[in-house]
Amino acid sequence: MSGEKLGELFHHDSTIFDPYSLFSLRSGGPQGLDQSGLPQFSGFLDYLQSSTDFGFTSSLSQEPFGLIGDRHKVCKAEPRATENVISSVFAGGGTRTMTANSSVSSSSTEAAGEEESDKNEKNEEKEQEDEDENKDVKGADDGADEDEKAKTVSANLMVQFCLINFLCVWRNCFALILLKNLLFATRSKSRKKGEKRQRQPRFAFMTKSEVDHLEDGYRWRKYGQKAVKNSPYPRSYYRCTTQKCLVKKRVERSYEDPSIVITTYEGQHTHHYPSNVRGSSHMLANQQSSMPPSFHHELFLQTLTPPLQQLNLPANYHDLLLLQNSIHPSFINSNQP
């Protein structure tokens, strides 16, 4: 994966989100502090919960993203996007077993609070407007802190898409997800006074796949396609087909590594269950609606355990399963085989 091209797609700051500390892919696993003095987390959820500042600020950057492989580069900044990027790269296809150095990913995100200081100053007023707009849009909100809400929404989105990719891995017999550079910024910086459209939180995935449009359980309608500058591969625009659901997603292929698909989600689904899901998920959805939360966990275990074990994932990947309480129920159902 080349950083230069992706740098045009994703914003970079010095923040590095180390996936190995999440998944304990490094030998020795998470214990105390790592070499950079960073706290280690027993799992993804711990990481989220222990980080009240989802910006993963500069201390994390002391240790470069620990991917093995010379193709890894850190992306440059994209000045405009307001995206939370999770990069997930599946090593190889078929029944290939994942190894750490067979997966390469590169992505980054931006966070409003982590822009360069001068830009922050410039955008301070604008961001204040954004906050005001957010309040207007949310309307009936009870006045809770907007940033906290945004972080919560972003965290939920991130978790959803993380697991979406996990299930995609399983479904497609791919390998591993690597996460890094998880940042939270939900406010648009490009909004004109009065009537700029509001940007939803965005997450971008990089997925090694031969299929452009990965099944994620939701139904999407393609509403546009654009040629991407400096890339032979077009970018496709999709909208969730469910009425009143404003979630969009962009799908494009990295031109320097055509095997990698970059999927960017924007917004959050407003419906509990994917409408008209292809396949046989309706029954599961109905079942789920009357099931206690504990069942969801078991469902996940049943779903994920065999393939993930086959993929030699770290033992504490079960931590991810604990995230199911934060996952949209439809996601669970929609990814049943």
Add this chain to the structure above:
DNA sequence: CGGGTTTGACCGGCGC
């Protein structure tokens, strides 16, 4: 016929 895709046109933001 309904729903999804394609594709050229259009619009708005942004940098110069």
Add this chain to the structure above:
DNA sequence: GCGCCGGTCAAACCCG
């Protein structure tokens, strides 16, 4: 102000 570019629209088309 102008041009570039990303994002969206909508008519035409396709398909089951």
